[in-house]
Amino acid sequence: MTDAIKKLFEEYEKAFNALEVEKQVALFAEHFISAGPLGSIALGRDEFARMAGKAAQFYRSVGQTSVKILRMDETAISGEYSMVKVRWGATFAKTGNKLIEFDVTYFIQKTGPEPKIIMFIAHQDEERAMKELGLLG
Numbered sequence: 380m381t382d383a384i385k386k387l388f389e390e391y392e393k394a395f396n397a398l399e400v401e402k403q404v405a406l407f408a409e410h411f412i413s414a415g416p417l418g419s420i421a422l423g424r425d426e427f428a429r430m431a432g433k434a435a436q437f438y439r440s441v442g443q444t445s446v447k448i449l450r451m452d453e454t455a456i457s458g459e460y461s462m463v464k465v466r467w468g469a470t471f472a473k474t475g476n477k478l479i480e481f482d483v484t485y486f487i488q489k490t491g492p493e494p495k496i497i498m499f500i501a502h503q504d505e506e507r508a509m510k511e512l513g514l515l516g
Contacts, residue, residue, distance in 0.1 A: 380453045384461060384487060387494050388451060396446045398435040404428045408488055408495040415501035441514040442472035449480065461487045461494075473514055481508070 387406060394402035404424055412421050422430070450466040463485045470476040486498040509515045 380451065381461075383489065383494050384453050384463060387487065387496075388448060388463065388465065391496075392446070392448045398438060398443070400428060400431045400435050403431055406496055408497045411496060412498040413501075414498070416504045441509060444470045444472050444476055446470075456486075459488065459490050460497075461489065463487055471512070471514060474512055479508075479512065481505075 391403065391406050393399075394406070404427055407424060407427060410421065410423055411427070412419055413427075414420075446467060446469045448465055449468045452464050454462045454464075456462055465483050465485065466480060467483065468478045468480050470478055482502040484500045484502070485496050487494045488497045506515065
């Protein structure tokens with residue numbers, strides 16, 4: 380794993396854990412794609428900032444207590460792009476702080492001074508998983 384990619388995800392982990400939206404948004408490219416089992420959407424950073432703010436409120440409302448990277452593997456696609464598969468672990472007060480694991484694959488652009496996330500693919504349906512955990516009604 381390159382140092383620049385490691386640093387990007389260390390910053391992302393800190394921001395996601397603290398639900399600091401502004402710090403998360405800064406790690407994404409001006410335009411990027413978000414995808415998961417239910418489809419995909421292309422977003423600009425401003426639109427993402429609004430959505431990330433709502434997501435942070437949601438995570439607080441379901442009692443998220445921590446998020447951390449458990450494992451990550453980088454695969455170089457070219458000199459300018461990498462794919463990084465991240466295994467996350469999250470805890471929630473309502474589940475007795477039991478570690479809930481999930482995977483997200485990120486595509487990283489390394490064409491500017493700092494690498495940026497240009498796409499991510501969530502492997503699981505988050506809403507369904509939250510219902511199964513009893514976090515949603």
